[in-house]
């Protein structure tokens with residue numbers, strides 16, 4: 001009976017009831033999980049050894065030299081701390097129990113929820129992406145549908161394929177604004193592809209992508225002669241799973257050869273240098289999958305991106321770490337056109353700094369971060385020859401990581417809009 005009530009609430013109950021049920025599950029999965037901050041010179045060697053001993057160790061970021069945060073499950077705590085004790089690294093447990101940390105964070109969010117009342121995003125309409133809370137996948141769909149039906153001349157919404165669990169992967173094509181282009185130069189000078197939400201738990205990514213989309217359509221000013229292709233939520237199954245069941249979920253929801261470990265890291269599954277700097281263990285957070293493009297999500301994305309004419313710029317938004325990363329990620333051999341990539345990256349970083357005071361590092365993926373192949377950025381650069389290809393890691397720099405307060409949605413969106421505008425101006429010079 002109890003089970004039935006829970007299922008009923010999850011499926012048909014009011015939004016707040018459903019959210020409560022979801023959160024209970026989300027947090028239960030993370031009971032006893034620790035977040036440990038580690039720093040020191042021998043960090044890289046330590047991490048590769050630790051990952052060999054504990055494949056499911058979750059390295060949350062590695063952006064600033066010599067420091068990282070890792071999530072460790074209760075079953076691995078002892079082994080992990082013994083490895084740490086035998087190293088010369090500094091370490092401290094920042095979060096003792098992630099489920100309690102999340103519950104406390106939620107209480108704070110609920111107190112700040114009054115602004116939510118002023119925003120609409122339901123069956124009656126969804127005029128703009130939300131700023132006071134992270135949207136559900138359904139709300140995102142609603143917003144994209146409303147945007148397309150309110151702007152039929154410029155906005156076209158297409159499902160480019162289905163996710164593993166059968167959700168649509170939506171692409172929004174924003175065509176050049178005809179009224180602003182003279183007949184003599186009516187051909188688009190190029191296309192821009194923006195990917196959001198490839199990693200499930202990085203909620204600020206789909207959120208910022210939707211805000212950027214909204215700005216390109218409703219406040220089109222000087223850059224509206226370009227073709228824009230947005231996929232705001234590239235991994236809808238993972239996103240929903242991270243909302244309802246496991247807040248720290250990163251991968252898609254594919255069933256793997258291991259019944260106890262599901263999901264493929266979609267940013268290791270692209271068909272360029274597949275398998276270099278990725279894991280073949282389904283229990284790893286960076287599991288590359290059984291083959292390149294084995295996943296419906298990466299197949300849909302790559303097929304659609306391949307059809308875009310004159311692709312000038314590809315940006316995939318991730319979090320966290322505040323960094324503009326340029327290829328390559330699979331090797332730290334310097335890229336030929338490093339200078340122009342850095343110039344464009346700096347334009348983003350300078351604009352973000354001007355608008356909100358937040359600092360973004362501009363660095364090479366492999367050098368600034370770690371070797372990782374099979375990612376969107378390297379594929380777009382190498383296979384599609386996109387002159388500009390970036391992974392942008394959004395807020396924050398590590399204080400809250402993925403559990404970024406909803407009050408940061410608005411400011412992050414402003415820095416993304418300013419940053420992307422400046423980057424596009426720079427590459428058009």
Ligand code: 0X9
Nearest residue numbers: 267318319329365372375378391
């Ligand atoms: O590891 C990743 O997939 C990205 N970082 S994240 O923390 N969002 O998971 C960075 C990918 C950078 N690009 C390549 N390594 N090619």
Ligand code: ZN
Nearest residue numbers: 199202318319
């Ligand atoms: Zn990511």
